[in-house]
Amino acid sequence: MHSITRKLFLFHVVLFTGCTSTQSVDAKTPTGTVSLSYIARLYSMKMTTFGKKVILQNKYNKLEIETNSRRSWINGVMLWLHEPCRKHGAEWTIREVDFKKSMDPILRTYAYAPKRMPRLVVLDPGHGGHEPGTISPSKIKEKDVVLDISHRVRKLLEAKGIQVRMTRTGDTYPQLDARTTYAYKVGADLFISIHANAAGASSASGVETFVTAAAGYDSSNFYGQAGDKQPQRNNTYDALNSVLGFSIHSNLVKMSKRNDRGLRRARYSVIKKATCPSALVECGFLSNPAEESLLNTSSYRETVARGIANGVLGYFTMIKRALR
Numbered sequence: 001m002h003s004i005t006r007k008l009f010l011f012h013v014v015l016f017t018g019c020t021s022t023q024s025v026d027a028k029t030p031t032g033t034v035s036l037s038y039i040a041r042l043y044s045m046k047m048t049t050f051g052k053k054v055i056l057q058n059k060y061n062k063l064e065i066e067t068n069s070r071r072s073w074i075n076g077v078m079l080w081l082h083e084p085c086r087k088h089g090a091e092w093t094i095r096e097v098d099f100k101k102s103m104d105p106i107l108r109t110y111a112y113a114p115k116r117m118p119r120l121v122v123l124d125p126g127h128g129g130h131e132p133g134t135i136s137p138s139k140i141k142e143k144d145v146v147l148d149i150s151h152r153v154r155k156l157l158e159a160k161g162i163q164v165r166m167t168r169t170g171d172t173y174p175q176l177d178a179r180t181t182y183a184y185k186v187g188a189d190l191f192i193s194i195h196a197n198a199a200g201a202s203s204a205s206g207v208e209t210f211v212t213a214a215a216g217y218d219s220s221n222f223y224g225q226a227g228d229k230q231p232q233r234n235n236t237y238d239a240l241n242s243v244l245g246f247s248i249h250s251n252l253v254k255m256s257k258r259n260d261r262g263l264r265r266a267r268y269s270v271i272k273k274a275t276c277p278s279a280l281v282e283c284g285f286l287s288n289p290a291e292e293s294l295l296n297t298s299s300y301r302e303t304v305a306r307g308i309a310n311g312v313l314g315y316f317t318m319i320k321r322a323l324r
């Protein structure tokens with residue numbers, strides 16, 4: 001084990017084995033919160049502030065946390081927190097749930113790995129049949145775009161020896177529950193739902209990825225609105241959802257070169273009932289003229305498919321390393 005990895009591992013054994021759900025990991029801050037200075041010490045990171053951001057950095061990773069905001073970045077890729085970074089006394093803090101179920105699993109995946117290698121990926125092209133999803137101004141249907149992208153992802157993953165199944169392979173509409181039930185029945189190790197976005201403002205653009213919100217917290221697409229905060233079946237996989245979602249999202253941003261709208265949280269029906277790590281990917285906005293044109297080209301669809309496939313392959317690689 002690498003020396004810094006060993007140091008972090010020992011630190012976390014102390015941190016998590018001595019901790020119950022009612023105890024805070026950071027005694028200096030209110031229950032359920034962790035100070036950024038504590039995280040900096042934990043990862044042996046140097047902490048600085050720059051404008052509205054607190055920056056934590058060592059030679060391996062860089063965390064940027066925007067103060068009084070839910071936005072953060074890990075190695076330049078945006079991660080939405082469940083709750084804003086707030087000041088308590090002299091300390092900037094985030095919720096423990098964001099540290100334990102998002103940041104730490106992304107940075108130290110080996111500590112959260114499942115007991116065996118994943119084998120089967122189920123891809124879920126959104127919508128289908130009588131349900132077109134979003135329709136662009138020039139009448140391009142989301143259901144067609146995402147089916148094509150999903151076929152491309154399948155081909156790329158199968159070329160790397162990964163087993164893939166799809167919830168639909170043609171223009172049909174499986175019910176949302178039937179999609180996760182199918183994934184469960186075939187023994188899916190990962191479930192990835194693929195969509196294209198729409199917004200009232202045609203200026204909205206970019207790519208975003210969703211994983212299930214942690215129990216007790218708002219979805220980040222409905223922040224501030226009343227929402228169902230009940231625990232969901234998929235919450236069992238909170239940590240690995242973050243690892244999968246972040247791997248897909250960072251590769252998608254890198255490949256597509258579109259605006260990074262972040263890894264977000266939502267209780268979308270199709271992912272909250274998944275019985276394995278799961279993510280929902282939004283590949284661009286059909287309501288944005290530039291992205292509508294892009295989504296209508298096979299080259300952009302292939303680029304997006306490569307981003308998603310690379311994200312899945314990245315996840316497999318991290319788990320393989322952890323199980324060595």
Ligand SMILES: [Zn+2]
Pocket residue numbers: 126127133134142195196
């Ligand atoms: Zn959709």
